Amino acid sequence: GLIEPHFMAGFSGGRKLICPGLAGLDTVRAWHSPRFLEHPNANNGCLAGNPVHEENTLIARRTGCDFIINTVIDDHRRILAVFAGDMEAALDEGVAFVRGVVTDTVPEPVDVVVTSSAGYPLDATYYQSIKGMVAALDIVKPGGTIVLAAAVSEGIGSPEFRGLFDETPSLDVFMDRIARDDYFVMDQWQLEELAKVRRKAKVKLVTDGLPAETVARLFVEPAASVEAAVEQCLAEYGAGATIAVIPKGPYVLAQLG
Incomplete structure (x- = not known):
């Protein structure tokens, strides 16, 4: 298994090889439900009090695991350490x-x-x-903006995930739906994570992989370039706006401190 920050379970590796790695659909569905994901500790880099981590650790214990091998890799995908x-x-x-490798801090939340x-x-x-x-969520101000550059060369995602955008008029409607016991769509948890982001901040997506009109349906704003997105943010927040840059977002624990 690979140990790196994980935006639900805190970190990947370890118990995740069993749950969700070997888990049945009913377990995957429950483990990705709002009951767990809406907890404030179900977050990047957080294990203490994280119900996602606690639940799959319990499942892995009950399943049984005699021996495990976890690796850590660098940005060239070379092995740094083995545990x-x-x-x-x-x-x-x-x-x-x-x-110790991936954590970095800013003294206070930033506008962009x-x-x-x-x-x-x-x-x-x-x-x-x-x-x-x-x-980026932990370091952006409420009402701030996340500018994300992503290729999106293979499209939106699975048919189930794509379908969520066709049937969801708003993220509020979506959150009401997934709170019901009779509603479940594979990959809904990723739209739930997007809803978490959008409750706190705006998002501008810079991509060549999707036309702007498609991006506008994905609950984010299209931007022609990173430079254009930053200019728009400065126009909104003022020339003194604070900006942080995380070159490789998922691989960095960006925290306040």
Whole structure:
């Protein structure tokens, strides 16, 4: 398994090899439900009090795991470290190592965050690109703007995920739907993560992969370039607006501190 920041479970690796890795659909559905994902600790880099992490750790314990191997890689996909042995102990050691590598801080929330989804494969689809938006969430001001550059070369995502945009007039309507026990669509959790972002900030998407009219249906604003998006933000927030840049959003723990 690979240990890196994860926008729901805190970090990947360890117990995630079993849940959701080996889990049935009913378990995947429950584990990705608003009951878990709407908790404030279901977030990048957070394990303490994170119900997503706690639930799949419990499932993995009950399933049983005798030995695990986790790796950490650099931005050239070379192995930096290997953590093996007990499922939980190896994950804890790996997480401590990763925190030291990927954490960076800003002293206070900023008006604008310029980021990316770290290139292929994490920006191949709009579904994956949402991870870059979530990575900026902790440091952007309420009412601020996230400028995301992503190729989106393979389109929006799965047929189920694409269909959500066709049948969802607003994110408020979507959140009401997923709160019902009788509603479930595969990949709905990614739109829920987008809803989290949009409750706090605006998003401008810079991409060559989708036409502007399609982007406008995805609950974000299209922008012709990063430069144009930043100019629009400065016009809105003023010349003294604060801006942070996260070159590879999903691989960085951007925090206040």
